Structure formats: C-alpha cells, structure tokens
Amino acid sequence: MGSVEEEQQSPLVGSFSSSDHESGKPFERTGTICTALAHIITGVIGAGVLSLAWSMAQLGWIAGPLCMIAFASVTIVSSSLLCDCYRFPDPEVGPNRIRSFTQAVKLYLGDKNQKVCGIFVQESLYGAGITYTFTTANCLRAIQKSNCYHREGHNAPCAYGDTKHMLLFGAVQVVMSQIPDFHNMEWLSVIAAIMSFAYSFIGFGLGFAKVIENGRIKGSIAGVPTANLADKLWLAFQALGDIAFAYPYSIILLEIQDTLKSPPPENKTMKMASMISIFITTFFYLCCGCFGYAAFGNDTPGNLLTGFGFYEPYWLIDFANACIVLHLVGGYQIYSQPVFAFVERWFTRKYPSSGFVNNFYTFKLPLLPPLRVNILRLCFRTAYVVSTTAVAIIFPYFNQVLGVLGALNFWPLAIYFPVEMYFVQKKIGAWTRKWIVLRTFSFICLLVTIIGLIGSIEGLISAKLG
Numbered sequence: 001m002g003s004v005e006e007e008q009q010s011p012l013v014g015s016f017s018s019s020d021h022e023s024g025k026p027f028e029r030t031g032t033i034c035t036a037l038a039h040i041i042t043g044v045i046g047a048g049v050l051s052l053a054w055s056m057a058q059l060g061w062i063a064g065p066l067c068m069i070a071f072a073s074v075t076i077v078s079s080s081l082l083c084d085c086y087r088f089p090d091p092e093v094g095p096n097r098i099r100s101f102t103q104a105v106k107l108y109l110g111d112k113n114q115k116v117c118g119i120f121v122q123e124s125l126y127g128a129g130i131t132y133t134f135t136t137a138n139c140l141r142a143i144q145k146s147n148c149y150h151r152e153g154h155n156a157p158c159a160y161g162d163t164k165h166m167l168l169f170g171a172v173q174v175v176m177s178q179i180p181d182f183h184n185m186e187w188l189s190v191i192a193a194i195m196s197f198a199y200s201f202i203g204f205g206l207g208f209a210k211v212i213e214n215g216r217i218k219g220s221i222a223g224v225p226t227a228n229l230a231d232k233l234w235l236a237f238q239a240l241g242d243i244a245f246a247y248p249y250s251i252i253l254l255e256i257q258d259t260l261k262s263p264p265p266e267n268k269t270m271k272m273a274s275m276i277s278i279f280i281t282t283f284f285y286l287c288c289g290c291f292g293y294a295a296f297g298n299d300t301p302g303n304l305l306t307g308f309g310f311y312e313p314y315w316l317i318d319f320a321n322a323c324i325v326l327h328l329v330g331g332y333q334i335y336s337q338p339v340f341a342f343v344e345r346w347f348t349r350k351y352p353s354s355g356f357v358n359n360f361y362t363f364k365l366p367l368l369p370p371l372r373v374n375i376l377r378l379c380f381r382t383a384y385v386v387s388t389t390a391v392a393i394i395f396p397y398f399n400q401v402l403g404v405l406g407a408l409n410f411w412p413l414a415i416y417f418p419v420e421m422y423f424v425q426k427k428i429g430a431w432t433r434k435w436i437v438l439r440t441f442s443f444i445c446l447l448v449t450i451i452g453l454i455g456s457i458e459g460l461i462s463a464k465l466g
Contacts, residue, residue: 031259036273038193039256042327042334044249044281045196050135050303050324051402052246052285053207053292055239057300060223063236064293065286067243072282074445075247078414079274081422082250083267086257091425092265099258100338101251101413108421120412121251122342126388127405128335131245132328133173133392134401135303137165139321139328142306146321150314162396169325170389173332177340177381178373192330195323200284202320203304207291218297225298237455238403244452245406246285247278248414255338340381347376397463403456411449415442 056064085104087094098104102121106114141160148158211217226232257270292304305320344357351357356375363371395401419442422428428435 029259029261031256031261033269033273033276035190036256036260036270037277038190039252039259039334040249040273040277041196041281042192042330044247044277045193045200045284045327049196049200049203049246049281049285049288050305051242052289053296053300053304054302055242056289056293057219057224057296057298058235058239060221061219061293062221064223064239065290067240068282068285068289071243071247072278072285074441075249075414076275076278077441078248078250078418079253079278080271082253082418083257083270083274085418085421085425086254086266086270088425091267097258098254100341101254101417102342104254104421105417108424109417113417113420117412117417118342120409122339124251124405124409124413125335125339127401127409129332129384129388130392130395131401131405132332132335133166133169133389134162134396136169136325136328137162137392137396138303138306139324140165140168142321143318146314146317150312163393166389166392166396169329170385172329173336173385173389174382176329176333177336177385178377179333179337192327192334195327195330197284199305199320199323199327200288202316202323204284204287204291206316206320207288207295207304210295211291214295217294219293220297224300234455234458237451238400238459239455240448241403241405241407241452241456243406244410244449245402247281248410250414250418251409252334252338336381336384339384340377343380344376395460395464397460400456400460400463403452404460407449407452407456410452411442411446415445 052068055067058064059067082101082104084091085108086098088096088098088107096107098107102114102118105117109117141162144160145158148156152158223232224235226235253270253274257266260266260269262269288304293300305317305324347354347357358374360372360374363373419438422438423435428438
C-alpha cells in the first residue's frame, strides 16, 4: 500500500467541486466545442434511438416525424435557456460559475425548488443507469441469438437469458466508475460518440436496405391498428414517452459546460454545441425511426437492432450491437458522474475530518501509472452500480421503462426549471410578451408529459403482470 494523502478536498474536482484545484495545482478548463459535442452525443444518442422505429409505428407517418421534430425543437429552446444560467449574474462575464443543474436551481429559485429538483435529477440519472444496464444485456443476448440463427436457421429456438449479461455489465461499471470526473473521461466520450454514430448508421442502412428488398414502404398514416381506441391511445402515449426519453440532456448540460475553456464565452460555445448535436441526433433519429418503420410496418420491433427484424448479414448485426454496448459503457458514466459528485460532495462537507471520506491512497502496480483510491468513492460507487443492476434485473422492460422515465422527467427537468431560471436571469416581468410565450410553452409540454406518463405506466404494469 502506498502513502496516505491528507487532502481536505472533494473527492471530485472540476465540474463537480467547489474547488478549482487538486493537490495545490491550478485547475484549467480545456474543453472545446468538439469535446462538448462528444459529451452531448454520448449522453443523448443512447438506448432511446433503438425504440424510435417502434414509436413511429404507434404514431404513424404524419404524427411520428412531427413529434420527433417537435421534441428536437423543444430541446434546442430549453438547452439555450439553460446555457445562459452557467455564469451569474451575467451569462458571459459573471464571476460565479454554476457547476450543476441543482446548484443553478438553488441560486435562481431557492432551496425549496432545489430539493424538488434534486429528487427528479437523482431519479433521472439513476433511471438512466438502469436503462443502460438492461439495454446492454439485450444487445449481448442479441449477438448470441444472431450467431445462433445464422448457424441453425431463423426458426431455431435460440433462447438466452439476460441476467448474466447484466451482471457482466455491472462488473465493468464497477471498474469504470472509479474515473474521477468528466475532465478525466473525454476519451471515453469520444469513443462512445463514435460508437453511437456507427450503430445509428447501421440501423439506418439496414432499414433502407430492407425497404429496397421489400420493394415498397410499409406503414400507414394511422400507425399500427389495435382492437379498440383505448389500446391505440395507450400505445401512442407510451410512444410519446419513448421519444421524450431520447432527447433531453438538461441535467448534464451545466456539467459539460463547466469543462469548456474561455474565451469565447462558455454559453456561446455550449449553445453552438447543443444546436449542432441536436441537428445531428435528429437526423439519425428520423433515419432510424422512419426507415425502421418503412421496413417492417406493423411488425416493427420494440428495439430496432435486438428485436430481430434483421437477421442478415449476421456479422453486421453483431457489430452494431457491440457498438451499442461500448457506447452504453460510456453513457452510463456520463449519467452516473453527477450522482457520484452529489453524494461525495455532501459527505465531504458533512465530515471534513474523516479519513474514510477525504483521504486518498496511492497504489503502484507494475506497468501502470500510480492508482489513487478513495475509500468512500470505492464503496459508494460500487454499491450504486450494484443497485442499478439489481433493479434492471427486476424490471427488464425496454419500451415501457424508457417511456416512464422519459415522460416523468421531460417537463420538470427539460422545461419547467430552465424556463423559471431564465425568467430570473433575464428579469422578465409577469404578463410580458416573452413571459406569456414561455408560460404557454411550458404548459403545453406539461400536458405532453402527463399523457406520456399515463400511457407508459399502463404499459409497464401490463408488461409486469403479463
């Protein structure tokens, strides 16, 4: 065992710490628009893209694409409002940096709002970890099934369980969770972003090829027919929840913005990165969703690459699912780091003299750089990964869980809090034109959230009981 470093600092630095230095060295932000794009794309293009063809099938050829474009527009507006909240009081030259979503809510809206916001944020981040766990298991199982179908035929009884794959993913995340913070994971985000492009291209390409093979575009304006209107509404509402899950990234926006160097002002760089990333993701979303629906019509699978609408070329299916797995390894960390920071920061403030909380131990392993370990970080992050893995094993329902999480968090995190903070930041008075427009915008998004949440909860209950 190496030496003990008596560092009275947060276990996390930079984006997540009130301190701008570690071990006495000045902290320097080096992020650019390219690294911000990598972080955003890693956080946005994830499990959600795989459900969009199914969502299109429920909504039909008119409502489906319009809903995707509408959610993209809403995300651009809300992210632009939030970017201006990073510095206080001036969005470009304000001396105070706000390094997390909950810190911003506390500063602009007060302690009560922060507590409410904190519940939604932690639930959303935790839910993303659960989703990424069972999605990865689905992809690993799909690789096994693809190889089995190739060897034994498409009608072979190729059945594999998910539990061991979830446990394997959890074991990998226990190791990956020891990455200190966002500033130490640019390489991981770049790899994950490349993987997201790869499997999105493959999903788009396979759908396009299937349409050519069929010789026609399947689907209809009304979407998948159902036995009665109530069933149709439940599925349409759930589809809205799935689309809502695929877009917003407000809860990690300020953490990403805190990695950016200046000049130019961080809010300008982040707005440009957000705009570009949403255009890119929407393009892939529309391609995957539309061509997936066009290829399979009423038989569109819930997960485009693991539902086995495609069987050949089997090696390409394997490669696409492997890309998803690599991407979700990074995506899990993107959404877990703020949770780690929140808890570890609280323990640091609560127990400033505790060696368990604050001390770092240095280990030197052969052929590797020195490894710095904090006991609190090791214990808490391991327990966190274990818990997300356990919940994923209990509720492995892809479309339903995505819908619940997307609908539950869309309005409060992506709309309400950014709009309210913008009012305070810009000192917008009540009943002014901008106030009325943004209030109307927020109310409409609230209605969408309620509708999507109702449909997704009904779907989850039906899946569990069924």
